[in-house]
Amino acid sequence: MMTYTVWTVLTLAAVIVFCTGSDPYCPNPVYDLCKCNIRQNRVIVSCSDIIIKKQIQVILENYHNIHISELIFRASDMKDVQWKWFQNMNVSKLILEDTSISFDGKSDSVDMGKTLNELFISNGELAGGLDGLRLQSFKRIQRLFLLYIDLPNLASHIFPDTLQVLELVENNISDLVTGLFSNLKDLESLSVKENNIQTVHRNLFPSVCKLTHLDMSYNYIKHLPNDFFAEMPYIKQVRLEHNKLTTISKQVWYPVWHQLHTVSLMGNELICDAKIRWIYESLEITTNLFGTCDSPAWLRDVHLLSLISEDLE
Ligand SMILES: *[C@@H]1O[C@H](CO)[C@@H](O)[C@H](O)[C@H]1NC(C)=O
Ligand SMILES: *[C@@H]1O[C@H](CO)[C@@H](O)[C@H](O)[C@H]1NC(C)=O
Numbered sequence: 001m002m003t004y005t006v007w008t009v010l011t012l013a014a015v016i017v018f019c020t021g022s023d024p025y026c027p028n029p030v031y032d033l034c035k036c037n038i039r040q041n042r043v044i045v046s047c048s049d050i051i052i053k054k055q056i057q058v059i060l061e062n063y064h065n066i067h068i069s070e071l072i073f074r075a076s077d078m079k080d081v082q083w084k085w086f087q088n089m090n091v092s093k094l095i096l097e098d099t100s101i102s103f104d105g106k107s108d109s110v111d112m113g114k115t116l117n118e119l120f121i122s123n124g125e126l127a128g129g130l131d132g133l134r135l136q137s138f139k140r141i142q143r144l145f146l147l148y149i150d151l152p153n154l155a156s157h158i159f160p161d162t163l164q165v166l167e168l169v170e171n172n173i174s175d176l177v178t179g180l181f182s183n184l185k186d187l188e189s190l191s192v193k194e195n196n197i198q199t200v201h202r203n204l205f206p207s208v209c210k211l212t213h214l215d216m217s218y219n220y221i222k223h224l225p226n227d228f229f230a231e232m233p234y235i236k237q238v239r240l241e242h243n244k245l246t247t248i249s250k251q252v253w254y255p256v257w258h259q260l261h262t263v264s265l266m267g268n269e270l271i272c273d274a275k276i277r278w279i280y281e282s283l284e285i286t287t288n289l290f291g292t293c294d295s296p297a298w299l300r301d302v303h304l305l306s307l308i309s310e311d312l313e
Contacts, residue, residue, distance in 0.1 A: 169193050191215035280307060
């Protein structure tokens with residue numbers, strides 16, 4: 001009787017451990033288009049070349065109630081996938097490469113919307129534009145990467161306000177509309193590099209801004225407004241290489257200069273004259289300042305950090 005009880009308890013314990021899913025596991029694959037691996041206790045599912053919609057549905061259903069750390073689709077067609085196929089899915093990070101995507105149907109109670117922390121889309125097509133992504137469905141998303149996708153017209157408040165990291169790289173963006181990022185009160189890192197941006201304004205961001213890293217390199221920015229870094233108490237790194245800036249204005253930079261760890265201005269047409277003398281009159285240059293003079297001719301290609309106050313007329 002005693003032995004029997006012990007066995008019952010042990011069996012029950014094993015069943016409970018199995019059912020709560022404390023050990024990550026991979027189900028048997030339904031097609032050989034997806035590979036499931038467990039790395040460092042994390043389930044990683046990687047699928048490629050899926051072009052039949054029904055297969056996507058069957059694949060997703062195979063992973064219901066399993067916590068997937070990374071779900072990857074490459075070279076696949078996910079246009080008009082039904083939100084409800086993601087019901088009962090628990091995915092932390094969704095990666096789409098060379099894959100077109102849009103969501104169809106209502107998303108209110110779909111579990112993946114509550115679990116997704118990071119969305120990475122590279123080099124695909126967003127059918128229906130950014131609206132087709134249903135970004136507002138992702139209630140907990142903190143990291144969003146949209147790389148090499150055409151997104152010329154972005155409307156303000158389109159990004160979920162839970163974001164901490166946002167990268168919009170090579171999206172053919174030319175205009176940053178007023179208030180575009182102004183709801184992103186927790187945003188710490190923003191990249192808009194490799195676009196066609198010509199002008200920027202402080203009102204792109206929330207009035208008190210948590211940004212630490214800002215990358216606007218490889219654009220066509222000529223000028224930063226005087227208040228650009230106002231109320232940015234945490235800013236540490238600013239990358240502006242390969243723009244059209246001609247000076248490093250004291251009004252713009254002085255308020256945050258002492259707190260910046262890195263300022264990168266390589267590839268601009270900087271005029272090294274009396275307007276930038278303030279940098280060399282500060283007690284010390286505390287930043288990692290990268291950049292070279294373009295003019296006057298006798299200072300061309302001289303690194304900013306090798307100048308002294310007397311060079312600047
Ligand atoms: C998703 O999985 C994680 C890790 O197992 C768990 O903590 C979380 O509660 C799950 N969320 C849902 C909505 O099932
Ligand atoms: C970039 O956007 C413009 C419209 O703003 C469009 O005419 C052009 O074709 C786009 N370029 C690419 C490479 O998608």
